[in-house]
Amino acid sequence: MNNQATSKIDPTPTDWSGDVMQRRIKQRYAAERRFKALGLGAILLSASFLLFLLVVMVGNGFRGFTQTELPVEIDFPALTNGAQPAQFEGPDAESRIRSLGVQDIVNGSIEIQYGNDGTDLFSAGAWTSVQSAILKNPSVLIEKTTFYLPVESELDVAYKGSGNPEVEKKITELGDQLSTGFNGNFMGNSDATDPMQVGIWGALKGSLITMFITLALAFPIGVAAALYLEEYAPKNRYTDLIEVSINNLAAVPSIIFGLLGLAVFLNIFGLPRSAALVGGLTLALMTMPVIVISGRNAVKSVPPSIREAALGIGASPIQVVFHHVLPLALPGILTGTIIGMARALGETAPLLMIGMRAFIAKPPDGITDPSTVLPVQIFLWSDEVNRGFVEKTSAAIIVLLVFLLTMNAVAIYLRNRFETRW
Amino acid sequence: MSSTALLVLVFGLGGVAWFFGRIKASGFVTGGTRGEVHSLPSYHGWYVALWAAIPAAVFLLVWNIVSPALITDAALTSPTAQQLPTDSFTRGSILAEARSIASGNQEKAFNPLSQAMVEPYRTAITYYQTLGMAAAILLVFACGAFAWLKVKPNLRARTKVERVTMIALLLASLIAIITTIGIFISLIFESARFFSMVSPIDFLFGTEWNPKAVAGPRGETGFGAIPLFWGTVFIGAIIAMLVAIPLGLMSAIYLTQYAPAQFRAWMKPILEVLAGIPTVVYGYFAALTVAPALRDLAVSIGISSASSESALAAGVVMGIMIIPFVSSMADDSIAAVPSAMRDGSLAMGATKSETIKKVLIPAALPGVVGGVLLAVSRAIGETMIVVMAAGLAANMTANPFSSVTTVTTQIVKLLTGDQEFDSPKTLAAFALGLVLFIVTLLLNLIALRVVKKYREAYE
Incomplete structure (x- = not known):
């Protein structure tokens, strides 16, 4: 190209105002505008994906926090043979209420009002909300009381807008009696087979316990490793090996950590399957490299003059780091830790490997109890055939996203609030 | 007690x-x-x-x-x-x-x-x-x-206490090595047990994936993993990258070269949110919204064989997930190009887009390629999106509307059944994990080396 250009060089100056050149310039500016529009389009498209995803999830999930209800009038004095509220106070109130046979009372009342097939209209667990209402306030027993009880799942889905014709007919029959209420079960219950009775408290509690274990292990180890590597490690082959393996671990697919957890924690150490302990351990191994990497960056950004000043007035190397460098680097380390924890909170695949996918209807009470976590619960519900689970899955996703976005916001706030420019 | x-x-x-x-x-x-x-x-x-x-x-x-x-x-x-x-x-x-x-x-x-x-x-x-x-x-x-x-x-209490502190710090930094070794040994150990039952050649080069607990009449076990490798590459390295590379690269270019500061300050965190959404949410989004929409689209343009668990749905959603990753890698490598090169080109009368296309991108290319390799390694190790949206049929097809399966999907499927731990079906998951681990390891090492070499060239 060079040779060609020199051989064909034209001695006359370029005519910039000429037609050819003007057209060429116009073309080049048009190309410039196209390219700029393309860039803007790319970024707007990416952002609109996010918007679309959030709109879909919120649109579906919003309905998961509500439930369709039908009024049921229960004549307690007649049906309980005049049980008095005073009988149901005190420490063993719960077992005495059980002996009352609330399920039969509720079903009887439903049949009086909605005919013999009336119970089919209601969620199978509807009576439990009456039972807990009595437990909370036994004085409802003195008189006729109207309860709004959740209807069964298909009716609920249909009333909220997308049912089959057969169920739609039932809705027109019931007419004004149907109403929409707040689904108090959703934040308080655990997994169940009936979508009207499911809740995320069990999974949320499992997530909190798991995150606690992850944090308790990954944070001290990660910070210690970051301090060692940045402040004390001699520059040699072993240190390089440690660095390479940390960088590498940060990029290993999360499912591999699940395989490690399965092979080591479950099969060699014999820890219980699907326990929060094993989940926390596995996620800690995954989160630790993230904390080490961000911790090293934070430690590195503390200026050497501070170390030298401390050394100069007689502090030992350990005192320099623990009294001066670490406190100054802490905001940066915390930011990285929160981001790592947010990632661990959303992680599903490694937890499936260690068996946290069982149906668990009761919140875990300890670190070795079988438990599940929010993302796994979302995965399990997404597999359900029953259409009532669609909105519950999206509602659980909303809860998960609220947690994650809060954590990220806290991280950004910390970064902006405490970031020191030296 | x-x-x-x-x-x-x-x-x-x-x-x-x-x-x-x-x-x-x-x-x-x-x-x-x-x-x-x-x-x-x-x-x-x-x-x-x-x-x-x-x-x-x-x-x-x-x-x-x-x-x-x-x-x-x-x-x-x-x-x-x-x-x-x-x-x-x-x-x-x-x-x-x-x-x-x-x-x-x-x-x-x-x-x-x-x-x-x-x-x-x-x-x-x-x-x-x-x-x-x-x-x-x-x-x-x-x-x-x-x-x-x-x-x-x-x-000399302080000296002694400090020595213990030092040992504790050293031990903490060794955990990373222990974890790496633990991953390697557990994968190798379980894979060795698998390969004592199924020949490695059959596993790596076989084309039929249909795992059975007991070998068939002609000794075939259905552990040919080629369809899985193809599915993984098809979704993670082809479809996802076709979405992520143009969008991520163009976003990075616009944000670094054109966008006003205010716009950049808003858009960058929004892109980062995209990276912070859990994969199970993407998977649900792909299965619930994207896959049915793509199937309807395919049927309406006359592809009647379109599956509701299409490779395209999983790949596109995975690509969206990877956009911020590619974008931030491209951002870093473009920022590392010395401004003298950019200024020189602009001073010669080139427009901004010509400078970007002819000077910045070629100069930043090694960094961008390194970033893309890291993105590929992340995409092929991604699990939940493909588990929820890609299906289980081990097809060898280049039709994006049909169903393919991936390595990670099969690992999850093999390990979540009620098998005995010693059966080849369960152990096959570890062999697949080993392959995945080695491939992602190599991709990461190559990518990091490329990026590092390139940084040195301009420093």
């Missing part, structure tokens, strides 16, 4: 020891001999506390590993143990049952023999637990007292 509670007790006593050490050391200064005291009182406290807690904690750890064997031995010397069958398998199951009843994990025995063994077990457990507890507490007091007696004004 459970071993966790005992450990807490040991550390609690360590805290008490700290106070004793500190109180004794504070006395040195009041005597007016400050000049002779080597360390501050709190270091003396730490010195005593570490002496009190660490030996006992180490003892407890060892005891927890050793004591089950001791308990079993003790239980077997009891007279009831003579009636146990000699066959090691039933014997083992009876003992396991008796042990779990005795330690309170199980209510009732199915086998009368294990019920009989419960009593000897319970005595043995009580005996050894008491023994361990007594020894641990004795150790705390003995070592604590020993250290407390050594606390003198000229004791």
Whole structure:
């Protein structure tokens, strides 16, 4: 190209105002505008994906926090043979209420009002909300009381807008009696087979316990490793090996950590399957490299003059780091830790490997109890055939996203609030 | 008392020891001999506390590993143990049952023999637990007292405490190596067991994936992983990258070269949110919204064979997930190009887009390629999106509307069934994991090397 250009060089100056050149310039500016529009389009498209995803999830999930209800009038004095509220106070109130046979009372009342097939209209667990209402306030027993009880799942889905014709007919029959209420079960219950009775408290509690274990292990180890590597490690082959393996671990697919957890924690150490302990351990191994990497960056950004000043007035190397460098680097380390924890909170695949996918209807009470976590619960519900689970899955996703976005916001706030420019 | 509670007790006593050490050391200064005291009182406290807690904690750890064997031995010397069958398998199951009843994990025995063994077990457990507890507490007091007696004004407590701190820091940094080795060994070990049942050649080059627990009539086992490798590459390295590279690269270019500061300050965090959304949410989004929409689209343009679990849906959603990753890598490498090159091009009269296309991108290319390799490695290791949206049929097809399966999907599927742990179906998951691990490892190493070389070129 060079040779060609020199051989064909034209001695006359370029005519910039000429037609050819003007057209060429116009073309080049048009190309410039196209390219700029393309860039803007790319970024707007990416952002609109996010918007679309959030709109879909919120649109579906919003309905998961509500439930369709039908009024049921229960004549307690007649049906309980005049049980008095005073009988149901005190420490063993719960077992005495059980002996009352609330399920039969509720079903009887439903049949009086909605005919013999009336119970089919209601969620199978509807009576439990009456039972807990009595437990909370036994004085409802003195008189006729109207309860709004959740209807069964298909009716609920249909009333909220997308049912089959057969169920739609039932809705027109019931007419004004149907109403929409707040689904108090959703934040308080655990997994169940009936979508009207499911809740995320069990999974949320499992997530909190798991995150606690992850944090308790990954944070001290990660910070210690970051301090060692940045402040004390001699520059040699072993240190390089440690660095390479940390960088590498940060990029290993999360499912591999699940395989490690399965092979080591479950099969060699014999820890219980699907326990929060094993989940926390596995996620800690995954989160630790993230904390080490961000911790090293934070430690590195503390200026050497501070170390030298401390050394100069007689502090030992350990005192320099623990009294001066670490406190100054802490905001940066915390930011990285929160981001790592947010990632661990959303992680599903490694937890499936260690068996946290069982149906668990009761919140875990300890670190070795079988438990599940929010993302796994979302995965399990997404597999359900029953259409009532669609909105519950999206509602659980909303809860998960609220947690994650809060954590990220806290991280950004910390970064902006405490970031020191030296 | 459970071993966790005992450990807490040991550390609690360590805290008490700290106070004793500190109180004794504070006395040195009041005597007016400050000049002779080597360390501050709190270091003396730490010195005593570490002496009190660490030996006992180490003892407890060892005891927890050793004591089950001791308990079993003790239980077997009891007279009831003579009636146990000699066959090691039933014997083992009876003992396991008796042990779990005795330690309170199980209510009732199915086998009368294990019920009989419960009593000897319970005595043995009580005996050894008491023994361990007594020894641990004795150790705390003995070592604590020993250290407390050594606390003198000229004791170099700070040096000693700092040495322990240093060792703790070193051990913490070794955890990363231990984890890497643990991953490697567990994958290799389980894969070796798998390859003793299925030939590696069949596994790596076979084209039929249909895992069976027992080999078929002609010895075929259906462990040919080529369809999985193809599915993984098709979704993760082709479709996802076709979405992520143009969008990510153009976003990065617009944000760094054109966007006003205000726009950039808003858009960059929004893109980062895209990276922070959990993969299970993307998977649900792909399965619930994107896949049906794409199938309807395919049917409307006349592809009747379109599957509702299409490779396209999983790939596109995975691509969206990767956009911020590609974008930030491209951002970094474009920012690393010396501004002299950019200014030179602009000074010659090139438009901004010409400068970007002819100068910035070629100069930043190694960095961009490194970033893309990292993105590919992330995409092929991604699990939940493909598990939820890509399906299980091991097809070898380049039709994006049909269903393909990936390595990670199959790992999840193989390990979440109710198989025996020794069956080749379960072990195959580890072999697939090994392949995945090695491939992502290589991709990462190459990518990091490319990026590093390129950075050096401009520094």
